[in-house]
Amino acid sequence: TQLLEQSPQFLSIQEGENLTVYCNSSSVFSSLQWYRQEPGEGPVLLVTVVTGGEVKKLKRLTFQFGDARKDSSLHITAAQPGDTGLYLCAGARGNTGFQKLVFGTGTRLLVSP
Amino acid sequence: GAGVSQSPSNKVTEKGKDVELRCDPISGHTALYWYRQSLGQGLEFLIYFQGNSAPDKSGLPSDRFSAERTGGSVSTLTIQRTQQEDSAVYLCASRTASSGNTIYFGEGSWLTVV
DSSP states (O other), X not given: OOSOEEEOSEEEEETTOOEEEEEEOSSOOSEEEEEEEOTTSOOEEXXXXXXXXXXXXXXXXXXXXOTTSSEEEEEESSOOGGGOEEEEEXXXXXXXXXXXXXXXXXXXXXXXX | OOSOEEEOSEEEEOTTOOEEEEEEXXXXXXXXXXXXXXXXXXXXXXXXXETTSOOBOTTOOSTTEEEXXXXXXXXXXXXXXXXXXXXEEEEEEEEOGGGTTOOEEOOOEXXXXX
16 A cells, blocks of 8 residues: 555656646655655655645755645756656654655656756 | 665576675664665665664565664665566665664665566
8 A cells, every 4th residue: 555645657847847746645644755866876865844834945946744744745946957856755654753764656757958 | 885885786586596685874874774666666665673673574575575684784685586576676775863864775776587
C-alpha cells in the first residue's frame, strides 16, 4: 500500500514556466521532506516541514505543508533545465520519527531550454 | 570518506545466485537505512539500524533478504536465491543526531537479475 501519492507522475515543461507538484495521503505525518534525485545518484534533501500550514521557500522553490499534515506541495517558479530530476516527498510517522520514512511515488520533471 | 559509499555500483547476477551489497556510512553516523527503488519509482523501506538497538526489519520483503551492521559502521545487505523481481537500485543512507533531519544517501547499487 502506497501511503503517499504524488501527482503528476511526469511533467515536461519549457524553461520559464511555473509548476506545482502534489503529495497526498490519508495519513497524518509528524513531518514531511522533499528530495530531488538525479540519474545515477541518491536522493538529496531539499527541505523539511514540520508544522501544519508551514511554508518554506528555497530560492525559486516554495514548499507547503497542509494544515492537517496529510499533504504537501512543491511549487517551482520560472523553472530552469537544472531543475530537471525526480522529486520525491517523504513522510515521518508519529513516534517512529525518521526511523522509517515513507516515500511518495515520485514526480519526474523535465525542463527543456 | 565524505559521503555514503556503496559497492558494487552495478551487479548482474543469475537467477538463484546470492548477492551481497555493501554500505559504508558517513563516519560517526549512528543510523543506517536500506531502501529499494524500482526503475524511476519511489523508495521502498527495507531495514533500519540505530546504534546498538535491535534493527527494524519490518520492510524486508521475504526471508531471502537479510542485513547486518558490524561494529556500528559498515552494513551488508544479502539477497539469497535472487529472483528477477529483485532487480532494482538498492540505496543506503545514514544519519546522526547532529545532522538533524538530514538523511544522506549513497549513489546506490544497481542490481540486475537475469
